[in-house]
Amino acid sequence: MSLDWLSAPCVQPDTELADAARAHQLQLTKPPGSLGMLEAVAVQLASLQRTAQPALDRVWISVFAADHGVAEEGVSAFPQVVTGEMVRNFATGGAAISVLARSLDAKLDVVNLGTVNDPGEIPGVRRAIIAPSTANFCRGPAMNEAQLEAALAAGADRVRAAQKADAQLFIGGEMGIANTTSAAALASALLEEPPSCLAGAGTGLNAAGIQHKVTVLERALELHATANNALEQLRCLGGFEIAALVGAYVAASQAGIPLLVDGFISTTAALAAVTIQPEVRAWLLFSHRSKEHGHARVLRALQAEPLIDLGMRLGEASGAATAVPLLRLACALHNGMATFEQAGVSNVD
Structure with missing residues (x-):
């Protein structure tokens, strides 16, 4: 299998329709810009x-689950068996x-890419097992080349299903004990910034636990300092679900x-995707x-302004799902509001 497909061109957004939509917004019965990001x-x-x-009647949510070898470094407040149990x-x-x-009323698509506590065949779960876990990236690369290719392909496969x-x-979601550690490592490498800027509490670490996580990340980044492009950084520091x-x-x-991007882990995956193929942005x-x-x-780094800030940090695509009603309302307003002419309301001069 080749990774050449990653650099294939993306569909180009329709700029004429964007211009027409902006012009339409200016004709709706409201001051220009008064609905903010909904516009x-x-x-x-x-x-x-x-x-x-635009409409969002058919929403597809794929949640990718996988375990991480770095969990053995004690970087999570929860035991690794939780990943399989959550599947x-x-x-x-x-x-x-x-x-x-x-x-x-969205389609929930659950994909098991490999868990230490394998729950076996479960109705409604797609088994795309790569390995029980990535390797501990403090000792070597998290994935070999074949595993990286398989994880990337697993994500593309679910897009094909969504397209069908x-x-x-x-919406892409993730589950995997220790995956905030993996995301922090990958983000540190991609941004060339120290892990102290990226590492957080994850599942609920205290200050000492966060400092230990930073120390673990510093070891890993030093070990993989020669990984000098996004794909190699993803292979050495990522997880199966992040690559998916x-x-x-x-x-x-x-x-x-x-695409509607979820929280820290999903956004780090988005940063990697944009670094690999800039047209994704x-x-x-x-x-x-x-x-x-x-x-x-x-x-x-992505020059992104999210819709909401509710203090969430669960993952699973939960933040993205919570924002879907706002997107649906944005579409309803765009499609359903009267224009000044239709309503007989005076517009600005």
């Missing part, structure tokens, strides 16, 4: 969906993202499906500002 995202969706009337919880409807997906279902929006998100973001942009909408320490820094 901007409606324009962006019109451009990406190539329609004068079952997703499928049986008890997780936060399960509840949110039901309330949104005529999805109007793709990267693959999904690139594939969705190539397929012309808008146009297809990204950003849902929320996570409470996880490094998220604001990664958002700034």
Whole structure:
């Protein structure tokens, strides 16, 4: 398998429809710009969906689960068995993202890429096992080349499924004990910044635990200092689920499906995807500002302004799912408000 597909061109947003959508917003019965980001995202969706009337009736959510070898360094407040247990919880409807997906009438697609505590065959869970876990990146690369290719391909595969279902929006989520450590390592490498700027509490570490995480990250970054491009940094420091998100973001942009990005881990995957294929950036909408320490820094690197800030840090695509009603309202306002002429209301001179 080759990774050449990652550099294939993405669909170009329709700039004429974007201009038309902006002009339409100026004719609606409100002061220009008074609906703030709701106006901007409606324009962006019109451009990406190539329609004068954007809509988000069909939302696809893929949650990728995988374990991390670096967990053996004691960087998480939760035991590693939780990853496999949560896969079952997703499928049986008890997780936060399960509840949110039901309330949104969205498709929830759960993908097990490899867990130490393997829950086995579960109805509603797609098994795409690469290995029980990545390797401990404090001792060597997290993935070999074949594993990286498989993880990236797993993300692209779910985009193809979403495309077949005529999805109007793709959301990627993740689950994996110690994956905030992996995301912090990858973000540090991509941004060439110290891990103290990116490492946070994750599942609930105290100050001492965060400092230990930083020390672990410093060891890993020193070990992999020669990884000098985004793909190598992803291979050496990432996780199966993070790589799957990267693959999904690139594939969705190539397929012309808008993307709604979740929190710190998903945004770090988005940063990697944009670094690998810059055209991906146009297809990204950003849902929320996570409470996880490094998220604001990664958002700034992408020049991204998220829709909401609720102090969330769960992952699972929960922040993105929470923002979907706002996007739907943005579309409803864009499509349903009267123009000044239609309402017989005087416009500004």
